[in-house]
Amino acid sequence: AQSVTQLDSQVPVFEEAPVELRCNYSSSVSVYLFWYVQYPNQGLQLLLKYLSGSTLVKGINGFEAEFNKSQTSFHLRKPSVHISDTAEYFCAVSERDGNKLVFGAGTILRVKS
């Protein structure tokens, strides 16, 4: 069975600063990896996903993530955040042969002016 650990429950950062949201997973089989964003009182929106190929994945809103198989990590990064990036971010994993997503507990990104 897979599991996902998001290492920070909250990350405060000033506007225009870089940010990294950390995600580690465990699985005995090959996986797909996802980051979703949830703005207040809204549903989840797909930011980016890793299925195969290049380990550096670019997503919407200037976010990117890097798949590191040896460290079983999929950290999310943005070089310069905006106030509008304030939201909760969820890392999720699924088996390549399965359809079930397992989510981390979420990281709240608070961007301050």
Add this chain to the structure above:
Amino acid sequence: DAGITQSPRHKVTETGTPVTLRCHQTENHRYMYWYRQDPGHGLRLIHYSYGVKDTDKGEVSDGYSVSRSKTEDFLLTLESATSSQTSVYFCAISGGRKGETQYFGPGTRLLVL
């Protein structure tokens, strides 16, 4: 948007009453899912469906049942609601090239008094 609607969007009910939440999709996707979201737990899978009349349990299925009589509709029923079922409920469908990516509805906020 992925063409998923949920109804109702908000509901307040009393302990012991039955509650049914509806998820409707316009994408003709085979897989549909129900999750609950609670602080500190991320999203947890309740039940999922892989076709009409084909359903299976997820991680937190106790106290919930589902039905899928048409491709476009997936119903979640709380037979006798309890306060521990106060949560935000999300429906999702599988899309993407290999059906590996899940897209989420707007959510239903349920309060059980």
